[in-house]
Amino acid sequence: MTVASYLFVAACLFGIGLYGLLQRRSLVAMLIALELMLAAVSINVVALTTLAGRDGSLGQVVALILVGVAAAEAAIALSLFVAIHRARHTIDVEQLSELTG
Amino acid sequence: MVFAGSAAIALFGALLAVGLKNIFHNILGFALAMLGVAGVFLSLGSDFLAAVFVLVYVGAVAIAMVYAVMLSYPLDLPQRRRSVPKIAAAALLAAIVTGVLWLVVRRAPWPPPLGAPDDVAAAQTGYRFLTDYVLAFELISVLLVVAMMGAVMVARRTREGGSGR
Numbered sequence: 001m002t003v004a005s006y007l008f009v010a011a012c013l014f015g016i017g018l019y020g021l022l023q024r025r026s027l028v029a030m031l032i033a034l035e036l037m038l039a040a041v042s043i044n045v046v047a048l049t050t051l052a053g054r055d056g057s058l059g060q061v062v063a064l065i066l067v068g069v070a071a072a073e074a075a076i077a078l079s080l081f082v083a084i085h086r087a088r089h090t091i092d093v094e095q096l097s098e099l100t101g
Numbered sequence: 102m103v104f105a106g107s108a109a110i111a112l113f114g115a116l117l118a119v120g121l122k123n124i125f126h127n128i129l130g131f132a133l134a135m136l137g138v139a140g141v142f143l144s145l146g147s148d149f150l151a152a153v154f155v156l157v158y159v160g161a162v163a164i165a166m167v168y169a170v171m172l173s174y175p176l177d178l179p180q181r182r183r184s185v186p187k188i189a190a191a192a193l194l195a196a197i198v199t200g201v202l203w204l205v206v207r208r209a210p211w212p213p214p215l216g217a218p219d220d221v222a223a224a225q226t227g228y229r230f231l232t233d234y235v236l237a238f239e240l241i242s243v244l245l246v247v248a249m250m251g252a253v254m255v256a257r258r259t260r261e262g263g264s265g266r
């Protein structure tokens with residue numbers, strides 16, 4: 001397989017995630033879309049270092065760091081959603097507009 | 102062959118994760134998409150990374166999302182629909198970004214394919230983590246500890262009142 005086919009798939013995944021992030025209103029659904037975009041980035045990094053670079057293990061290191069950061073982000077975000085729901089009784093982003101000027 | 106199948110699974114799961122109305126179906130589609138991404142990594146010879154993706158995303162993040170939905174999602178409230186112009190604008194922007202990425206990928210001069218990629222040994226990755234990238238490795242562990250403690254602190258009920266404020 002060529003590098004470009006992997007990058008095409010990653011671009012499609014990134015586009016789907018971006019559409020979901022912009023279109024959904026539930027915070028959990030937006031987090032799902034964000035994780036899809038991060039997975040697309042991981043595919044790009046691993047495909048480029050494995051197929052177009054010299055050292056595949058470097059891409060694995062970067063992708064594993066990405067997984068760690070994404071897991072930490074998901075833990076914080078989900079606990080924030082629970083706290084927001086307890087305070088405001090909604091996790092709909094269009095109703096969380098206290099800071100709108 | 103592995104690549105085509107797992108890429109199709111990943112994109113199909115991503116469409117389910119974004120397009121469906123029910124949030125539980127979204128989470129299941131997300132798990133399917135992550136399985137497909139793990140298959141893409143398998144086709145790249147990155148066995149260890151594929152296993153990590155299945156463990157972390159399908160095993161941990163998706164389950165945590167289900168917990169958060171059960172604790173917070175207002176299933177009893179009627180969901181208002183998002184207006185059509187906003188959906189159209191989101192789809193347009195996503196299509197533009199994807200199209201630009203495709204154009205860049207198509208224009209770039211890629212090296213010819215080298216055949217099937219070699220398997221990347223997990224031992225080599227671990228060696229790199231403990232030599233060249235040991236600082237990043239330690240920072241990730243600190244970040245995970247801080248995130249875990251922060252998640253507990255944010256999500257727990259306060260003693261007085263229980264309103265969370």
